[in-house]
Amino acid sequence: DSGVTQTPKHLITATGQRVTLRCSPRSGDLSVYWYQQSLDQGLQFLIQYYNGEERAKGNILERFSAQQFPDLHSELNLSSLELGDSALYFCASSVVAASPDTQYFGPGTRLTVL
Amino acid sequence: AQSVTQLDSHVSVSEGTPVLLRCNYSSSYSPSLFWYVQHPNKGLQLLLKYTSAATLVKGINGFEAEFKKSETSFHLTKPSAHMSDAAEYFCVVRASGGSYIPTFGRGTSLIVHP
Numbered sequence: 001d002s003g004v005t006q007t008p009k010h011l012i013t014a015t016g017q018r019v020t021l022r023c024s025p026r027s028g029d030l031s032v033y034w035y036q037q038s039l040d041q042g043l044q045f046l047i048q049y050y051n052g053e054e055r056a057k058g059n060i061l062e063r064f065s066a067q068q069f070p071d072l073h074s075e076l077n078l079s080s081l082e083l084g085d086s087a088l089y090f091c092a093s094s095v096v097a098a099s100p101d102t103q104y105f106g107p108g109t110r111l112t113v114l
Numbered sequence: 115a116q117s118v119t120q121l122d123s124h125v126s127v128s129e130g131t132p133v134l135l136r137c138n139y140s141s142s143y144s145p146s147l148f149w150y151v152q153h154p155n156k157g158l159q160l161l162l163k164y165t166s167a168a169t170l171v172k173g174i175n176g177f178e179a180e181f182k183k184s185e186t187s188f189h190l191t192k193p194s195a196h197m198s199d200a201a202e203y204f205c206v207v208r209a210s211g212g213s214y215i216p217t218f219g220r221g222t223s224l225i226v227h228p
Binding site: 002004033042043044045048056058090092102103104105106107108 | 148150156157158159160163204215216217218219220221
């Protein structure tokens with residue numbers, strides 16, 4: 001158990017809908033990362049937050065957004081969902097923002113868009 | 115810019131025989147390199163990391179990796195495979211130069227035969 005929690009574990013929804021994925025980092029970790037894992041794209045970095053502020057952006061679509069709250073939990077919002085958004089979404093946390101420190105991964109949320 | 119190439123998408127070994135999972139990287143800056151393991155339907159777990167200290171890095175579960183700058187490689191090895199090692203393995207590079215956004219390899223699936 002990494003100490004990172006993600007909810008829900010599974011999510012099934014329809015095209016055009018909007019969903020919110022939630023992540024709670026390990027106690028003491030200030031940095032949160034979101035990743036998308038799909039069969040065709042592999043593991044892709046989406047976005048990073050550090051202590052409430054956006055720190056870095058990767059391959060995140062404009063339909064997707066995220067935020068980190070004062071209690072350090074983070075939410076990833078996916079809107080106007082398409083079939084191709086079906087994937088595993090992972091959250092990871094680390095202590096600091098810009099160093100090669102270890103990232104601890106949550107168990108993931110499996111999103112299925114029908 | 116940075117990139118990671120995992121040279122084999124699948125590696126098949128017999129239980130008790132050595133394991134070699136190959137990873138080559140490129141980076142404009144001094145890299146930090148990681149190996150993660152992902153068991154089915156689980157999040158990623160850190161096996162080991164290299165961050166410019168000793169070039170031979172020992173990790174959990176008997177795995178180790180050697181950083182070879184001249185070959186730009188960071189291959190993962192284990193002397194004797196166990197059935198529980200069957201999983202997906204990811205090589206990851208993170209480099210300095212403003213951010214430490216990780217780049218993941220496409221993964222190598224390790225199959226262990228009894």
